[in-house]
Amino acid sequence: MNLRSRWVMFASATLVAAACTTSPSDEEISSKATATLKDSFKAAGQAGLDRLDQDDTQRACSSLSGKTPPREIAAKIEAANLATVKYPADGKLLGDWKNGEKIAQEGRGKQFSDDPKGPVGANCYACHQLSKSELSFGTIGPSLYQYGKSHGNSVEVQRYTYGKIFNSEAFIASALAAVRREQRTPRLLASERHNEPARIRARSRRRFGGRFAAARRRRTSATKRRIVL
Amino acid sequence: MNRFAWLAAFAGLACAPLASAQSTTDEIAKYRAALQDGNPAELWEARGEALWKEKRGPKQVSLEACDLGKGPGVVKGAYAELPRYFADADRVMDLETRLVWCMVRLQGYSDADAKKNPFGNGADKRSDLEALTAYVTSESRGVKMSVALVHPKEVEAYRIGEKLFYFRGGTHDFACATCHGENDKRIRLQDLPNLMTTEGAQKAYTTWPAYRVSQGELRTFEWRLYDCFRQQRFPELVYGSDAAIALTTYLAHNANGGVYDGPAIKR
Numbered sequence: 001m002n003l004r005s006r007w008v009m010f011a012s013a014t015l016v017a018a019a020c021t022t023s024p025s026d027e028e029i030s031s032k033a034t035a036t037l038k039d040s041f042k043a044a045g046q047a048g049l050d051r052l053d054q055d056d057t058q059r060a061c062s063s064l065s066g067k068t069p070p071r072e073i074a075a076k077i078e079a080a081n082l083a084t085v086k087y088p089a090d091g092k093l094l095g096d097w098k099n100g101e102k103i104a105q106e107g108r109g110k111q112f113s114d115d116p117k118g119p120v121g122a123n124c125y126a127c128h129q130l131s132k133s134e135l136s137f138g139t140i141g142p143s144l145y146q147y148g149k150s151h152g153n154s155v156e157v158q159r160y161t162y163g164k165i166f167n168s169e170a171f172i173a174s175a176l177a178a179v180r181r182e183q184r185t186p187r188l189l190a191s192e193r194h195n196e197p198a199r200i201r202a203r204s205r206r207r208f209g210g211r212f213a214a215a216r217r218r219r220t221s222a223t224k225r226r227i228v229l
Numbered sequence: 230m231n232r233f234a235w236l237a238a239f240a241g242l243a244c245a246p247l248a249s250a251q252s253t254t255d256e257i258a259k260y261r262a263a264l265q266d267g268n269p270a271e272l273w274e275a276r277g278e279a280l281w282k283e284k285r286g287p288k289q290v291s292l293e294a295c296d297l298g299k300g301p302g303v304v305k306g307a308y309a310e311l312p313r314y315f316a317d318a319d320r321v322m323d324l325e326t327r328l329v330w331c332m333v334r335l336q337g338y339s340d341a342d343a344k345k346n347p348f349g350n351g352a353d354k355r356s357d358l359e360a361l362t363a364y365v366t367s368e369s370r371g372v373k374m375s376v377a378l379v380h381p382k383e384v385e386a387y388r389i390g391e392k393l394f395y396f397r398g399g400t401h402d403f404a405c406a407t408c409h410g411e412n413d414k415r416i417r418l419q420d421l422p423n424l425m426t427t428e429g430a431q432k433a434y435t436t437w438p439a440y441r442v443s444q445g446e447l448r449t450f451e452w453r454l455y456d457c458f459r460q461q462r463f464p465e466l467v468y469g470s471d472a473a474i475a476l477t478t479y480l481a482h483n484a485n486g487g488v489y490d491g492p493a494i495k496r
Binding site for chain 1: 471
């Protein structure tokens with residue numbers, strides 16, 4: 001190897017090293033991504049560009065790239081969001097369930113293609129099972145079928161549920177759910193057992209032998225997976 | 230009623246909701262299988278090939294000299310390596326953006342004219358870009374996805390695309406990851422790919438464009454992103470925008486190694 005080629009090698013190695021040290025940091029890419037978004041969308045119908053402005057929760061959760069937030073950050077996010085929940089002045093937490101079903105079914109609303117005067121639904125069925133009769137339900141969220149039965153209907157549960165619907169980040173900050181799930185499962189299973197009095201369980205065991213017991217075990221473990229507070 | 234019949238009736242009753250949910254899934258699976266028999270996407274591919282070879286635009290030339298990344302006129306396998314950096318444009322481009330570029334540079338269309346009709350309506354309003362995209366992508370069928378991140382702008386597009394994938398915003402607080410971050414999830418009855426896994430990204434990315442039966446229209450990847458963002462309650466994604474290309478780069482690169490199998494047919 002002559003001196004010239006050695007020098008070229010050295011120079012290229014230095015260049016490569018320089019290129020590596022100057023590659024944009026994560027923060028730089030984040031701010032570039034935000035700027036890219038602003039240039040890549042146009043206001044349409046009822047959807048203005050302000051919808052690309054994130055609030056603190058959205059910013060914090062986006063930066064986690066799908067990972068679980070550290071406990072103390074999650075707690076901060078939850079507290080900030082819990083403070084936004086406004087409970088009804090008259091204290092009435094239960095409303096008209098038939099109207100609730102309508103709102104849960106309605107998928108339209110807020111899209112740039114939607115009539116601004118048209119209905120704005122909650123589209124719950126997109127992600128959750130709710131009533132038994134609706135088979136077209138999504139599975140991104142936990143099943144809420146027999147929610148009252150599995151969670152109880154005390155004032156505390158009603159207040160929790162109202163707040164959860166009002167602002168879901170008030171109780172689950174991103175993937176913190178997994179931690180909570182671990183803690184809550186035993187209690188929920190206890191309340192589930194409570195729903196099925198021992199004498200009925202004993203009777204079905206007597207009548208149907210092991211087959212139904214096995215089916216129930218399967219059902220129980222499926223329920224365990226489904227229920228996430 | 231004897232005891233056995235009573236028991237059978239009871240068992241039937243107990244199983245009814247489960248059985249009907251099961252049969253719904255089965256019926257959908259059957260429907261999807263039936264769709265694979267004949268794919269109307271071929272009509273778009275044929276029209277696209279004719280458009281590719283036809284002398285068009287103010288300059289009356291064909292697109293046959295268009296460089297899709299593997300040299301002027303090379304269509305075979307080009308889509309499996311897109312998006313990529315193009316020195317002549319000094320920009321990372323996806324297929325659709327590159328087609329617009331060639332229509333402007335080679336055929337003399339204005340940028341606005343070239344992309345004035347990116348998506349057809351399934352009836353009288355047909356999109357030349359959809360047809361051209363169908364033709365070019367069909368020429369990569371059976372080719373392994375191989376999107377390189379070599380040029381700094383390719384790396385940057387990928388990294389921005391990743392950020393956009395996790396960007397939560399809009400009235401409903403949705404990010405791409407909200408629906409595409411877990412295995413075996415669905416919206417209503419529609420299965421969702423988990424785009425955070427290699428298998429999920431490969432399965433999803435290699436089957437776009439696709440003929441959408443429910444719309445009677447061939448849909449491209451730009452359309453897929455556009456309509457996802459509409460449902461995310463975001464404003465309107467601009468065709469050929471940097472965000473569209475960055476997200477496409479992210480997903481296409483994640484699908485590397487998967488065998489391209491489009492245009493496909495979907496619900």
